[in-house]
Amino acid sequence: MLTMTAKVDGRVVRGDQTRRAILERAAAIASVEGLDGLSIGRLASALDSSKSGVFAHFGSKEELQLATVRWAREVFVAEVITPALRAPAGLRRLWRLCEAWLDYASRPVFPGGCFFASVAVEFDARPGRVRDAIAEAHRDWQRYLEEAVARARELGELTADADPRQLAFELDAFTRATQDALLFEERSVYTRARRAMLHRLRALATDPSVLPKSPR
Amino acid sequence: MLTMTAKVDGRVVRGDQTRRAILERAAAIASVEGLDGLSIGRLASALDSSKSGVFAHFGSKEELQLATVRWAREVFVAEVITPALRAPAGLRRLWRLCEAWLDYASRPVFPGGCFFASVAVEFDARPGRVRDAIAEAHRDWQRYLEEAVARARELGELTADADPRQLAFELDAFTRATQDALLFEERSVYTRARRAMLHRLRALATDPSVLPKSPR
DNA sequence: AAACTTTACGAACGATCGTACTATTAGTTT
DNA sequence: AAACTAATAGTACGATCGTTCGTAAAGTTT
Numbered sequence: 195m196l197t198m199t200a201k202v203d204g205r206v207v208r209g210d211q212t213r214r215a216i217l218e219r220a221a222a223i224a225s226v227e228g229l230d231g232l233s234i235g236r237l238a239s240a241l242d243s244s245k246s247g248v249f250a251h252f253g254s255k256e257e258l259q260l261a262t263v264r265w266a267r268e269v270f271v272a273e274v275i276t277p278a279l280r281a282p283a284g285l286r287r288l289w290r291l292c293e294a295w296l297d298y299a300s301r302p303v304f305p306g307g308c309f310f311a312s313v314a315v316e317f318d319a320r321p322g323r324v325r326d327a328i329a330e331a332h333r334d335w336q337r338y339l340e341e342a343v344a345r346a347r348e349l350g351e352l353t354a355d356a357d358p359r360q361l362a363f364e365l366d367a368f369t370r371a372t373q374d375a376l377l378f379e380e381r382s383v384y385t386r387a388r389r390a391m392l393h394r395l396r397a398l399a400t401d402p403s404v405l406p407k408s409p410r
Numbered sequence: 411m412l413t414m415t416a417k418v419d420g421r422v423v424r425g426d427q428t429r430r431a432i433l434e435r436a437a438a439i440a441s442v443e444g445l446d447g448l449s450i451g452r453l454a455s456a457l458d459s460s461k462s463g464v465f466a467h468f469g470s471k472e473e474l475q476l477a478t479v480r481w482a483r484e485v486f487v488a489e490v491i492t493p494a495l496r497a498p499a500g501l502r503r504l505w506r507l508c509e510a511w512l513d514y515a516s517r518p519v520f521p522g523g524c525f526f527a528s529v530a531v532e533f534d535a536r537p538g539r540v541r542d543a544i545a546e547a548h549r550d551w552q553r554y555l556e557e558a559v560a561r562a563r564e565l566g567e568l569t570a571d572a573d574p575r576q577l578a579f580e581l582d583a584f585t586r587a588t589q590d591a592l593l594f595e596e597r598s599v600y601t602r603a604r605r606a607m608l609h610r611l612r613a614l615a616t617d618p619s620v621l622p623k624s625p626r
Numbered sequence: 627a628a629a630c631t632t633t634a635c636g637a638a639c640g641a642t643c644g645t646a647c648t649a650t651t652a653g654t655t656t
Numbered sequence: 657a658a659a660c661t662a663a664t665a666g667t668a669c670g671a672t673c674g675t676t677c678g679t680a681a682a683g684t685t686t
Contacts, residue, residue: 208632226535228447231446233674245674245675246636247633247635250634250635251634255674305535314590315527315531315589316532317593318522318523319442319522320443325593328593329594333594363599367586367587367603368580370586371586373530373531374530376534377533377545386576387579387583390579390580425662428663450645451644459664460665462664462666462667463664463665464664465644465645466663469645471643628686629686630683632682633681634679634681634682635678635679635681636677637678638676639675640675641672642672644669644670645670646669647668649665649666649667650666651662652661652662652663653663654660655658655659
């Protein structure tokens with residue numbers, strides 16, 4: 195029994211656990227202070243461990259930033275993409291995707307709002323590997339949204355004149371604008387975003403009854 | 411003549427000039443590196459002057475940040491609000507406002523995109539005077555946009571069911587999403603935002619011929 | 627049980643941060 | 657012309673930054 199515990203809490207496993215604990219904190223802090231504002235010393239003291247101990251796990255600050263982006267991406271998938279997969283493909287899933295996003299941002303999973311909304315603006319004008327990683331994650335999300343729109347159209351649940359790229363852009367824009375909820379400390383922004391999304395989708399839906407009633 | 415030059419280039423005037431030069435650089439750098447990422451030493455070397463010289467003009471970093479926000483606000487008014495005033499009140503002015511914003515963001519006036527879009531996300535989760543100043547400026551813009559919508563409705567150029575607050579939110583959301591143009595280095599985002607704005611306004615306009623044709 | 631590897635820590639590095647103090651220069655006021 | 661004041665530079669401070677190095681403890685392999 196003791197041996198088993200030792201095995202489970204062994205070297206490699208324990209390393210992975212603390213690694214995960216570090217990244218969880220790092221993502222939380224970065225959503226508030228930014229990925230660059232996040233310092234290793236600050237992160238270490240938040241975890242009650244040593245600066246060099248945290249540092250050793252990543253080898254450089256850039257690697258820490260890249261690992262944090264990868265971690266946040268996994269969180270995003272688990273919180274937004276996966277839940278929406280429970281709805282049937284098409285307009286229903288597209289709408290679930292929107293709702294899951296609003297839920298994810300407002301809960302909040304990250305204290306500084308959507309991790310990617312924060313760091314994308316931070317890095318959009320400074321080249322480097324971190325920016326590239328953020329851009330790729332962001333692009334993937336937009337493409338996924340676009341594909342969800344395209345699928346709904348293929349299934350005949352959206353009218354033919356619904357341009358997937360354009361509609362995905364607009365839905366994504368509404369998610370971004372919810373960042374104001376933090377700046378103004380006013381949660382009504384979420385319902386406004388929801389209303390905007392719903393209005394846009396109802397106008398393009400062949401059967402609007404699939405969607406919830408307009409005002410919430 | 412020499413006396414005149416001396417008078418014009420005197421102590422107070424010269425102080426104001428360098429102050430302006432500092433703020434111009436500060437706003438430019440902050441739009442890229444963030445208002446917190448902006449350091450006084452970095453700013454001084456960009457201006458080929460001494461750190462203490464720059465510092466003396468403001469007394470603290472926070473005051474420099476606040477002055478930079480005020481400066482950026484003036485730039486924004488000059489670049490977006492004022493040009494739109496040339497159009498007659500109502501739907502025409504509202505549309506000019508949207509176009510002026512797109513022009514301002516894409517030119518670009520600030521190298522890191524819209525100054526406020528950058529710093530609003532940076533400060534939205536950390537309380538303080540700087541955040542309050544940013545929030546106020548941002549709120550003022552949204553209110554101005556909202557009033558422009560309301561005015562167009564009063565003039566009968568938008569249908570009665572156009573909710574000013576909601577429509578202003580949606581138009582603002584499209585401006586925010588243009589930040590992707592920097593992240594992806596893809597200017598097509600501006601035309602997508604333009605199309606989204608135009609589509610939304612045309613649907614609510616009593617006389618759509620006031621607006622330009624749909625696709626650009 | 628011995629040899630090896632990984633985790634985590636503490637101390638120290640050079641650089642840079644915001645800020646404080648002093649000095650010099652150059653307009654301004656009297 | 658003398659007294660005064662604002663602009664700018666220089667230097668130095670304590671703190672913190674990312675990073676390096678050496679080391680003790682713990683887990684793994686042989």
